Amino acid sequence: MLNAFTVDLEDWYQGLEIPDSAWQGYESRIEYSTNLLLDLLDKHRVKATFFILGPIAEKFPDLVKRISRQGHEIGSHAYSHQFLYRLSPEQLRQELIRSKCLLEDITGKKVTSFRAPFFSITKDSLWALEILSREGFQYDSSIFPVHNYRYGIPKAPKVPFQFRLNGAGQIIEFPISTVKFGTASLPFSGGAYFRLFPYGFTRFCFRKLNNDQIPVVFYIHPWELDPEHPRIKLPRRISLTHYANLKSTKKKLDKLLQEFRFTSLEEVLRNETQGPTLFPEDLAKL
Ligand SMILES: [Zn+2]
Numbered sequence: 001m002l003n004a005f006t007v008d009l010e011d012w013y014q015g016l017e018i019p020d021s022a023w024q025g026y027e028s029r030i031e032y033s034t035n036l037l038l039d040l041l042d043k044h045r046v047k048a049t050f051f052i053l054g055p056i057a058e059k060f061p062d063l064v065k066r067i068s069r070q071g072h073e074i075g076s077h078a079y080s081h082q083f084l085y086r087l088s089p090e091q092l093r094q095e096l097i098r099s100k101c102l103l104e105d106i107t108g109k110k111v112t113s114f115r116a117p118f119f120s121i122t123k124d125s126l127w128a129l130e131i132l133s134r135e136g137f138q139y140d141s142s143i144f145p146v147h148n149y150r151y152g153i154p155k156a157p158k159v160p161f162q163f164r165l166n167g168a169g170q171i172i173e174f175p176i177s178t179v180k181f182g183t184a185s186l187p188f189s190g191g192a193y194f195r196l197f198p199y200g201f202t203r204f205c206f207r208k209l210n211n212d213q214i215p216v217v218f219y220i221h222p223w224e225l226d227p228e229h230p231r232i233k234l235p236r237r238i239s240l241t242h243y244a245n246l247k248s249t250k251k252k253l254d255k256l257l258q259e260f261r262f263t264s265l266e267e268v269l270r271n272e273t274q275g276p277t278l279f280p281e282d283l284a285k286l
Contacts, residue, residue, distance in 0.1 A: 005262035012223035033222035054079030075113035116142035155286035190219035
């Protein structure tokens with residue numbers, strides 16, 4: 001069973017909910033940490049999907065080129081790392097155009113996949129899917145079927161589905177994986193969840209989904225492999241998850257890559273049968 005390996009490519013401070021005007025003050029670790037990740041993927045001969053934040057593409061075009069040349073898929077992670085539900089539709093459209101052009105100019109390849117910062121396609125920002133489709137994106141991996149204070153559509157489908165837009169074509173949504181325990185849906189497949197839960201639990205969840213013929217969408221950030229990145233003062237809720245268990249990520253990831261099969265989102269979708277079709281009003285009602 002092929003699972004999807006995805007990377008949200010941003011520096012360690014860009015997803016911390018601090019104003020982007022403060023970004024220049026911090027040490028960049030993106031090249032160092034991305035190289036750690038690229039080496040690990042190379043060791044296991046895995047191709048992944050990298051969702052790249054606009055300013056990273058602007059400042060580190062050679063890094064983006066290297067990722068693309070190594071055969072990984074390049075997708076967009078928007079430009080400002082803002083919650084989509086805090087942007088206006090026009091602001092999002094401008095961000096998409098800017099980031100897509102940047103990435104396509106650097107790689108010479110079409111960019112058709114997207115992940116929202118903070119998985120922030122929620123019921124308040126379903127309008128984003130129509131804009132994505134109009135701007136040439138064919139699939140999206142931003143909906144997290146869980147309850148979280150920042151994101152989630154808890155009752156959204158757990159498998160890839162077609163989102164049919166009223167008058168604007170369609171887009172395929174590949175939700176972030178969760179596993180069902182009774183009536184609860186638990187997140188497990190990346191980021192802080194992967195670092196906080198014991199490896200045995202991650203393995204159990206992967207097997208459970210794969211046994212049901214469901215591919216897992218796994219996600220990681222390069223800084224999660226870099227325990228030496230600077231420690232700054234953050235609200236407790238954010239700092240507890242951001243800095244948790246960074247030292248063991250690389251080892252755990254090595255084990256995961258050895259035990260399960262992974263490829264890019266693009267490849268997984270090529271092998272997937274078509275999932276259910278939903279309309280905007282179906283998701284809004286959930
Ligand atoms: Zn991000």
